[in-house]
Amino acid sequence: MNDISRHTLAVLVDNEAGVLSRVARLFSGKGYNIDSLAVGTTHDPAVSRMTIEVLTSEKQAGLICSQLRKLICVHSVKRLDPAKSIRRELVLIKVAAPTHQARSEIIQIANIFRSTVIDVTTGSLTIAVIGDDSKADAIQNLLGEFGILELVRTGMLAMERGEETIDAQTKEKDEFDYGKNVL
Amino acid sequence: MLMTGAQILMECLLEQEVGIVFGFPGGTILHVYDALTGYPGIFHVLTAHEQGACHAADGYARATGKVGVCFATSGPGATNLVTGIATAYMDSSPVVCITCNVGLPLLGKDSFQEVDITGVTMPITKCNYLVRDVADLADTLREAFAIARSGRPGPVLIDIPKNVTQDMADYVPLKRDRHGKAGRLAQLMKRSTQDFRAAEPDYSDIDILVDMIRISERPMLICGGGVVRSRADREFEAFANRIDAPVGITVMGAGGFRGLNPLSTGLVGMHGSQASNMAVDACDLLIAVGCRFSDRVALKPGSFARNAKVVQIDIDRSEINKNVQTDHHIVGDARRVLQLLNERLEQQAHDRWKDYVFSFKTETEYDEAGDHMTPSQVLDTIAKVVPRDAIFATDVGQHQMWAIQHLHFEYSGQLVTSGGFGTMGFGLGAAIGAKAGNMDKPVVLITGDGSFRMNLNELSTVGYYKLPLIVVIFNNGTLGMVRQWQTLTCNGRYSETTLDRGPDFVKLAEAYGLKGCRVTDVAELEAALEDALAGKQATVIDCAIDIDEMVRPMVSGGSDIIRFMVD
Numbered sequence: 001m002n003d004i005s006r007h008t009l010a011v012l013v014d015n016e017a018g019v020l021s022r023v024a025r026l027f028s029g030k031g032y033n034i035d036s037l038a039v040g041t042t043h044d045p046a047v048s049r050m051t052i053e054v055l056t057s058e059k060q061a062g063l064i065c066s067q068l069r070k071l072i073c074v075h076s077v078k079r080l081d082p083a084k085s086i087r088r089e090l091v092l093i094k095v096a097a098p099t100h101q102a103r104s105e106i107i108q109i110a111n112i113f114r115s116t117v118i119d120v121t122t123g124s125l126t127i128a129v130i131g132d133d134s135k136a137d138a139i140q141n142l143l144g145e146f147g148i149l150e151l152v153r154t155g156m157l158a159m160e161r162g163e164e165t166i167d168a169q170t171k172e173k174d175e176f177d178y179g180k181n182v183l
Numbered sequence: 184m185l186m187t188g189a190q191i192l193m194e195c196l197l198e199q200e201v202g203i204v205f206g207f208p209g210g211t212i213l214h215v216y217d218a219l220t221g222y223p224g225i226f227h228v229l230t231a232h233e234q235g236a237c238h239a240a241d242g243y244a245r246a247t248g249k250v251g252v253c254f255a256t257s258g259p260g261a262t263n264l265v266t267g268i269a270t271a272y273m274d275s276s277p278v279v280c281i282t283c284n285v286g287l288p289l290l291g292k293d294s295f296q297e298v299d300i301t302g303v304t305m306p307i308t309k310c311n312y313l314v315r316d317v318a319d320l321a322d323t324l325r326e327a328f329a330i331a332r333s334g335r336p337g338p339v340l341i342d343i344p345k346n347v348t349q350d351m352a353d354y355v356p357l358k359r360d361r362h363g364k365a366g367r368l369a370q371l372m373k374r375s376t377q378d379f380r381a382a383e384p385d386y387s388d389i390d391i392l393v394d395m396i397r398i399s400e401r402p403m404l405i406c407g408g409g410v411v412r413s414r415a416d417r418e419f420e421a422f423a424n425r426i427d428a429p430v431g432i433t434v435m436g437a438g439g440f441r442g443l444n445p446l447s448t449g450l451v452g453m454h455g456s457q458a459s460n461m462a463v464d465a466c467d468l469l470i471a472v473g474c475r476f477s478d479r480v481a482l483k484p485g486s487f488a489r490n491a492k493v494v495q496i497d498i499d500r501s502e503i504n505k506n507v508q509t510d511h512h513i514v515g516d517a518r519r520v521l522q523l524l525n526e527r528l529e530q531q532a533h534d535r536w537k538d539y540v541f542s543f544k545t546e547t548e549y550d551e552a553g554d555h556m557t558p559s560q561v562l563d564t565i566a567k568v569v570p571r572d573a574i575f576a577t578d579v580g581q582h583q584m585w586a587i588q589h590l591h592f593e594y595s596g597q598l599v600t601s602g603g604f605g606t607m608g609f610g611l612g613a614a615i616g617a618k619a620g621n622m623d624k625p626v627v628l629i630t631g632d633g634s635f636r637m638n639l640n641e642l643s644t645v646g647y648y649k650l651p652l653i654v655v656i657f658n659n660g661t662l663g664m665v666r667q668w669q670t671l672t673c674n675g676r677y678s679e680t681t682l683d684r685g686p687d688f689v690k691l692a693e694a695y696g697l698k699g700c701r702v703t704d705v706a707e708l709e710a711a712l713e714d715a716l717a718g719k720q721a722t723v724i725d726c727a728i729d730i731d732e733m734v735r736p737m738v739s740g741g742s743d744i745i746r747f748m749v750d
Contacts, residue, residue, distance in 0.1 A: 018313075022305060029306050059504065066501035072310040072330060075374050 038155035189218035209256025237267025238612025258296030273603030277336035309337035384515030403466035408435025409473015415518035442591025578610035578634030608637030692723035
């Protein structure tokens with residue numbers, strides 16, 4: 001039971017009041033710890049998509065999915081295979097930059113990471129980085145020596161590569177069967 | 184047709200063929216109760232307390248298999264339902280709770296008697312709703328009933344702000360069989376995760392199990408609450424006879440398998456019989472139907488059925504492998520799965536295995552002595568006098584375990600008991616609900632002095648509606664189950680469990696206008712029961728039991744199922 005690893009779940013839910021707390025409550029009530037959670041509406045305004053990352057065992061991840069599917073507000077749940085999916089996070093970092101030299105060094109670092117400077121004042125720079133967690137961690141380490149004033153992350157977003165979608169038609173049989181009969 | 188929200192609620196209850204509602208009025212639910220006067224087809228039972236109303240709706244649902252409905256007002260009315268809802272949730276009982284809240288303009292302002300009841304009940308309902316617009320009311324109610332009764336049943340709560348009960352909307356009648364084809368329910372049914380019709384089990388899974396049964400030499404069955412909910416008694420009995428295996432019954436499964444069938448080994452788990460627990464330990468194939476392997480059954484999941492391949496049959500996918508790791512599973516409705524198994528499986532014979540299992544005791548024997556009756560004497564007398572189709576409700580504690588060990592239930596819904604949540608005070612309300620749903624059958628409440636004191640206020644409901652309940656109190660002057668644990672694990676330090684105080688249950692019954700009597704031996708008990716049955720009058724029978732009588736056998740939580748603490 002010690003095979004703890006990161007599991008990424010994509011969840012389609014009703015875009016309604018109270019849905020986030022229903023989903024979040026399920027995790028806290030069952031004692032599962034959410035590592036990252038990001039929510040936003042989809043191309044269908046009635047539907048929101050959540051990307052939830054949990055550090056847990058393979059077995060628990062399966063149980064979490066079947067618990068999630070029991071919620072009436074949940075349309076579909078899919079576990080994303082890390083090898084077949086894209087994970088991205090947006091991180092905003094506000095760095096202290098009191099001198100010319102500091103500013104230019106920070107801008108150089110930002111360029112290397114292909115991130116953008118989105119705000120400049122005489123005392124600070126704000127950088128937006130898009131990437132998976134290793135990239136965000138790397139730039140955070142480098143900028144640390146200048147003094148990070150503030151940092152915010154969106155939480156990880158994830159989507160499958162290729163033509164695969166979260167919709168039922170393309171689900172693997174096993175995944176699909178999880179949802180049957182639960183009501 | 185233009186109607187108020189309250190009228191639409193009544194119309195929707197009629198759509199669901201709801202003939203009886205249990206509840207308690209108040210300020211915010213005022214207009215609902217006003218509308219009720221215009222609907223003589225909906226009979227309302229006024230309880231003494233909202234908790235009693237919720238237990239009654241639950242008891243009604245368990246005994247009839249239909250959806251139970253209860254009403255409560257906002258704030259304290261709604262929170263008084265909470266224990267009742269949790270009880271229904273843990274035992275998968277279909278209950279629809281209608282609460283009203285303060286009007287929308289007052290919502291969220293800590294108004295008088297306001298509480299966020301949808302927030303409070305989120306973890307203990309299958310789903311709940313706050314209806315903000317009267318136009319959504321009918322659709323929401325249809326969805327709520329469908330959710331409560333479909334698949335694995337459970338409680339649903341609908342909170343309606345007061346102004347929504349007064350607002351007008353166009354009500355379009357819709358027959359129940361059309362509900363899934365219109366509105367929100369139709370949308371919901373299109374989703375991949377939701378299926379209101381229990382999906383057909385996977386035939387290849389069934390075939391695998393049939394093959395497993397064919398090579399098994401020591402098969403064992405567990406009858407769980409799913410068999411009762413699915414009313415699969417006949418299919419289960421046919422399957423048990425076909426496979427020729429001993430059957431252990433869980434607390435929730437009582438009634439799902441005929442207790443007098445010679446294959447029954449009785450209760451399994453913490454207070455399971457020697458035969459049941461030894462069979463679980465020695466079997467090579469364990470098939471659990473509608474059982475979630477709670478900690479009272481699979482006391483130590485790691486060693487549970489350690490010599491067996493474990494097969495779980497459950498309607499709820501999320502129960503598979505939750506508590507006990509299984510070797511095979513079938514997701515589906517118990518009745519349908521058993522039908523398919525019965526079609527495919529030929530007659531098996533396991534005489535040697537049965538001889539081994541039934542060499543152990545299936546029932547506990549108690550020493551008869553002194554001035555008290557033993558639990559088995561009381562229960563055998565009840566079984567002898569009361570008609571065989573009588574419904575039994577229980578509270579929670581020693582009397583509950585004794586009742587389930589010694590009464591041999593015949594059909595699903597015959598026993599109404601709080602298994603998962605273990606709610607003391609459940610019994611009287613539940614018995615009222617069970618009786619309301621089965622006016623033609625006698626209903627017996629078996630309770631203890633501790634449990635009964637918790638919600639005995641409902642005796643006024645019993646008296647007012649002239650419900651001829653028979654209440655048998657196992658009066659041992661203590662919280663017996665806790666005392667038993669104190670004896671076994673706290674060196675006999677009886678901290679706050681002795682009930683050396685009132686009330687006098689006979690006088691109490693009389694105060695509520697009911698008949699009360701005290702019995703000390705079998706003859707008196709027999710006479711009291713016969714009187715109660717003949718007189719068709721509610722009777723409270725106070726039955727003296729020894730304070731140190733224990734529920735036997737007992738296996739402590741977390742230990743191997745055959746390590747009996749008490750034989």
